[in-house]
Amino acid sequence: MELSGDVLIPAPRAVVWAALNDPDVLKGCIPGCQSIEKESDTAFTAKVKAKIGPVSATFGGRVALSEIDPPNSYVIAGEGQGGVAGFGKGSARVSLTDEDGGTRLTYAGEAQVGGKLAQIGSRLVQGTVTKLAGQFFAAFAKACAKS
Amino acid sequence: MYSFDYARAKNAKDAAKLLAKKEAKVVAGGMTLLPTMKQRLAKPSLLVDLAASKDLKGIKKAAKALTIGAMTTHAEVAHSSVVKGACAALAALAEGIGDPQVRNRGTIGGSIANNDPAADYPAACLALGATIVTTQRKIPADKFFKGMFETALKRNELVTAIQFPMAEKAAYIKFPNPASRYAIVGVFVAKFKDEVRVAVTGAGPGVFRVPAWEEALAKKWSADAIAAGAVKAADMNSDIHATAEYRAHLCAVMAKRAVAAAK
DSSP states (O other): OEEEEEEEESSOHHHHHHHHTOHHHHHHHSTTEEEEEEEETTEEEEEEEEEETTEEEEEEEEEEEEEEETTTEEEEEEEEEOGGGOEEEEEEEEEEEEETTEEEEEEEEEEEEESHHHHHHHHHHHHHHHHHHHHHHHHHHHHHHHO | OOOOEEEEOSSHHHHHHHTTSTTEEEESSOTTHHHHHHTTSOOOSEEEEOTTOGGGOOEEEOSSEEEEETTOBHHHHHHOHHHHHHOHHHHHHHHTSSOHHHHHHOBHHHHHHHTOTTOSHHHHHHHHTOEEEESSOEEEHHHHBOSTTOBSOOTTOOEEEEEEEOOSEEEEEEEEOTTTOOEEEEEEEEEOSSOEEEEEESSSSSOEEOHHHHHHHHHOOSGGGOOTTSSOGGGSOOOSSOOHHHHHHHHHHHHHHHHHHOO
């Protein structure tokens, strides 16, 4: 499935870019994120507990950044394994542009879910992804505005 | 299934106490929780069974409201002469949930506490302006449903009953998934003396009202008053069963049929 959207963050572009590359900021914004560790400047490992309705599963995964063009855009790609629950992976191009009142963050990409989660939860996957993306960007905008 | 402990609560208060244990889950009919556990997608440490909590069962009618206990099954609601007399639309809705096995096990409290985005009861609660009675307080339906699988319920808080005000006319029409009978789109319309309420389930990430149709129907109670376009495809779900555009279209069609069927 495809996902895309944009959000206005009330902070200068340099601040937003720094936050996008800061594991601590990302950890605080990813819903259910329990840990995130930097392996190199472009790779992280993360542990995320996803809880949607009756389902709860812990995903361990890796996140990699590529096509880095500071402070304008990068491509973020991640994949995670949730044990018996299944797996998820996705990537998105994130771009920043200056705008009155702050920085416009635009994202476009795609996500896939497989295994048992996809089999049982197919009717819920899109709603879940949209909701999690919304929660992430709301928290991220708040974190940037603070710093 | 992972192993878990099991406790039978004697009443709602007892259940709330048992729920204090970490990772404990309450089970009503178990129509969603048990399949999830069987698939190992949930791992509660303790299941608190409400089946023996008699204080949570039963249907009562007073002058202004119909009260249904949280542990009342869909089949009991569907076949209750009290419900049929007070709100036939509610009995018909219960009769259309799932299959006989689900209707004999599943409960109204479990359905609304789970708040599945395609469940039927949330539409009835929202359109009828029900009050959700819990172990701690009374919550209006407008404040209870918070989007996909989310409610205003706190941890350790249980739904004990649902109070439905009497509508002059009401109906629920859904376009069911032929396999699961979950609503691809379901619309509940309710006409009261001084207002009209319209609630849609299955179409978006959670149950929602349509103010444009409510105003139009309050002026003129007729299927013609439903204008397509009040529900936007951008806000709809899209999956293998129906695209967002098709769901938006179905909302208007189901709403018109519900107004025509209301009595």
